[in-house]
Amino acid sequence: MNTPAFSRRDLLRTVGTGFGWLALPGLLEADSSTAVESGNPLAPRPPHFAARAKRVIHIYLNGGPSQVDTWDPKPELTKWGGKKLPLGNLTTERETGVALASPFGFAQYGQSGLWCSEIFQKTASAHADRICVIRSAYANTPNHEQSMRLMNTGDERLSRPSYGSWLTYGLGCENQNLPGFVTMCPGLPVADSSNWRSAFLPGIFQGTYLDTRKTKITELIANIQSPRTSHGDQRRQLDLLASLNRQHLAARGDDVNLEARIQSFELAYRMQIEATDALDVSQETKATQDLYNVNSVHGRQLLMARRLVERGVRVVQCYHGDVQPWDSHTNLAEEHRRLGNECDGPIAALLTDLAQRGLLEDTLVICGGEFGRTPAVEIPIGGGNPTGRDHNHHGFSVWLAGGGVKGGFAYGATDEFGYRAVENRVHVHDIHATVLRLMGFDHRKLTYRHAGLDFRLTGIEEAHVVNEVLA
């Protein structure tokens, strides 16, 4: 770069971003100067290498959907139903008993013949050939808080940035009038904001949380509308402000910080309109609204997600619901069926819609929970009928679709009963490494210096990109 009066170091130091921002050029290695020089931490930046996906929609079935009742059929489990499993049960949070056969029917779908249960029948019948099921995912701990954080931040307990923050830090946002990372939930998932925190990354990379129980758009984002000033009056205010600020600046020579703040008001003014617009699903055709079923919170969330990624938002997470809805410790047969009914249609609609709009090519869709459930029935601690499954981190399914993913493909395997990932095991860190790869990053090199160490999403121990799932 050839700015006469400022070196890059000086810009990094002074441009609107200050301290932590200094680490950026090192981490991106490739050309990141455009973004950094513009002084805007959300300016779009190229990743390490050509990306297969530019954005992520994560459908988060929080609570732990059961793999053996959804994407990982286990005939052997059915055979052993009601009997003690010959391999014994693995340690999970609670005591478990005999094998619990899946109450759901499985079928093969699409050209590929991908297996899926009736719970996700709509999604599978329309999109099996687009979906890549990782059947051999595993985590560390059979407990929600730790596993939620692991899935979102790569660490179970420590304060670490979420993968959405890492991606926004690495890539910026393609739309300067919208946040780079949005997370939606009707209520709050377990471990709430620690799931989308930026931790030691600058706060701007934290997920913007929308409580989708609220249906009024102006209530979804803080300060998005003035409670009393019209846009016209605000325009007059902004013009005066700009004039006063320009006179102030003129007496002080060039100062990028002063300039950046002046600019930020123009951005904010546009954001008021654009963000409101992005979340307004009533602008969609009736056909689209019906496709998603916008009257359900799940349909509305996913349609908003599409509208956001369409406008350049990098990462959108849609949680299924408050606390941990998929946590079927009891009445799994009814509960899982109900939960599937809530989201199967909207998920199928999202994939259909993304594909129709040509967005699926470079949008990565992730769907899964923080862990799976035990093939063995849970023994209720306080007594009562055993009708559910306990948490199971030893093996579970997560599926990917869209940008750069091999569709109609099941990767890895759990044991014959679906307890433990045994073939081509994929740790959560490996999922992260793979997502980063799809988004154009080498997970070992997307780092940030904090407290004397270079941190990365995938942690200290070696993580592996699952090359087999890449198209």
Added chain:
Amino acid sequence: MNSLGLPCGKRVGWLLAVLFWPNAASMLLAQEAGLSNANGLQSEFFEKHVRPLLVKRCYDCHGRDTAESQLRLDVKSGWERGGERGPAIVPGDPAASLLIRAVSYRDEKLKMPPPDAEGKLSDAEIETLTNWIRQGAYDPRGGEKIVTDIDRAAAEHWAFQPIAPPAIEPGVHPIDFLIERKLAEQNFAVTEPADMRTLVRRTTFDLLGLPPTKEQLATTREGYPQFVKELLASPQYGERWARHWLDVARYSDAKDGVLMYGDARIRPFAYTYRDYVIRAFNDDKPFDDFIREQLAADQLDLASDSPDLAAMGLLTLGRMFDSNRHDVIDDQIDLVGRGFLGLSLACSRCHNHKYDPIPTADYYSLYGVFASCVEPYDRPRIGPVNDAGKPFEDEFAAKLKEVTDQQQAHYDATIKTTRERTPDYLVHIATTEPDVSETTIFFLSLTPEQLRPQTTKRWRQVLARRAFPDDSVFGPWHDLMHELVLKPDEWKARGVDHRIVEGLVAAKPTTMAEVAKAYGMIIRDAWLAGATEADPLAGLLLSRDGPVWFPSRDVAYYLARQPADAYRGLVGQLDAIAVKHKDAAARAMVVHDAEVLCDPVIFQRGDPVARGTPVPRRFLEILSPADRQPFTHGAGRLDLANAIASPTNPLTARVWVNRVWMHHFGEPLVDNPSDFGLQAKRPVQLDLLDFLANYFIQNGWRTKPLHELILSSRAYQRDSRMPATAAMANQQRVDSANTLLWRAHRRRLDLEQMRDALLAVTGELDSTMYGRPLTITDESNRRRTIYAFVERQNIPAMVQTFDFANADTSTPRRSLTTVPQQALFALNSPFVLQRADALARQLAAVEATQRVPRLFQLVLGRDPSLAEAEECAQFLAAGTVEQLSQVLLITNELMFVD
């Protein structure tokens, strides 16, 4: 005679039994060695068996020139110091030795020699190493002290050298003398002195975090020193500077974690620490005392109700990490390391520090200090109980008794059941592999019948330590694990406890499970028969070193899910009561030394189940004299504080003065204020840093004289504006970071300065000090921002958007972003709109033509220019006074300090 057919005097027999089982090569050696002395035997054993094995299988990668993972096995000092993972051998304890862990392939992530090379050692070879270590790891090789590249770099590193104040020319301001000397070398010019208005504004924001009053703006250059003194004497000084320390101290009013919502998330007495810090700054408490109080106020002979006890909130206000104690301690070590010493000690949790001379042994020395502390439920009262506070005291006392009684009842029942179920525990460990749940107990939901994983873990440790042929209790266990044949005569001859021999003979076990069950019953029956702790069998169940005992405070971890939830809920009520009673007298969030202190061992790779070398509780090697001694006062917190607060510690004073400098100049002298390790380049202004550090110590570790010195310098008083000359442009190019300090930095107000300034200029700021926190979004909250509730989860958008410090971890310096969300706050937030309304109300009484000048005076402390006045008048022609007031409140002029 023993089974090997060798003579068996008591001492020699023991030795032989240890050394020579059941390996044929060893037997030959024993025969050759005859009855030579122990050392001779060990020496021969080493030379004939250990050395050749090490040479053949280890030296290639762990020799002098290779030293992979920094580990050398070709000299004794090599394994003593160990590699990245810490010492390789714990003499006498094969189970705790990393070397044995590695060669036995027990650990998926540490298999040595690597499977892909020559592969695993033979069983006989592993046994040779095991015996050698068990016997004390006699090693005649000695070897020079291992000096690594890090040691060499540390010996030269600027920050580890004693503070060396430079000579100052008399009659010159020392700061300017040092800075201008360097400027002259570079032939650099400096900017003009800032005008008084700019300087006063800079100073009030720096020292008080507030805009100047009209009277203050009238300060003259001659009156400036007195003006600074007055600001330092103002209570608002502490409210500003405490906040800087609270960033470092990762202060929060909230708990974090499972079900921490609503009132349950509140730490009702966190505020006492915040108030302590404010008072400490206002009183100019010497920084060394500040350190001692925060780490060890309980050991300073303070009055039992001294408000200074609240200092220990430093240790107790961190995150809860889902009740994982190891992480809580890690957080404390990290805080002490980075906060006081500028060292990232927490990096040494799993391996020796990658950059700094901090072996993992040092980490666990400090681990032992903090693991020896406990936070009492009954916190000391540090404020008077007034009438309104009495109901709390009564309710609390009753609840506390309930907690204590339940704790004891649960504890007694748990211990009793655990003793009774000894056979179940032993059968379980004899028939299963260790499970991860045995170390990560915090997440389990147990049924009443389940074995307690922590107890299982400790039983496994007992067996790992004692299942060897010479053990008078578990010798037969060892034998039977290898071959299920009862050898009563041999066992008796080896001195095995007769009850074990008889019990096993009577049980006639045919499986290992039956052996274990028999063992369990023999041990349990010894206890039921009334044997005491001194008895080798009953002692297992009765002694504090045994697998059954645990501190009663930990009882919740041993309860089944339902009683555990109920008990934890009960404990939670202690805080809930305090939250509910707003008038409760203040209590300090102290720690005490625990009933039983922790004698730490290194956790290999940070894994608490992989227990390695024991280390004393003591200070860091790099900052200690050659004859480093263990800490002597209890857990050692006071010793630790004294070592940190020592004038000969090269780091503490430097780290603090660097922070002070940063808050005055916007940029520190040492780039990362919490990392003075080898990654920290020698600062350009090292002589200045050392001068300040020494000045600080010479002035009794007081910060106010330091402020006065800094603020009286020409360097501080320079203009931030650069004249548009070629020379200045050139300087800017050469030294864009202004490391030579030839101008001042313009700075944006931080969250607190911004919010407080908005309240101050509208005349609404409520100057009430101290006490319980208020909600920042509460519209009636007009107090300074430092008194707002600091959240850990669901942080209010305003706080997050304006780069507030992350309360999860120590923050050396806030990030600074400029984003549209901040502008949205300025445009649309009720907070800003209300301030605009407040201004408009004041202006309502002012004559229309005077409103614009008055507004400028109120908000910006000056009259408008003609152009500004005209524009504003035009605006008012179609806009409201509220709207105009809002514009003024969000100008760059108010939001930046020149």
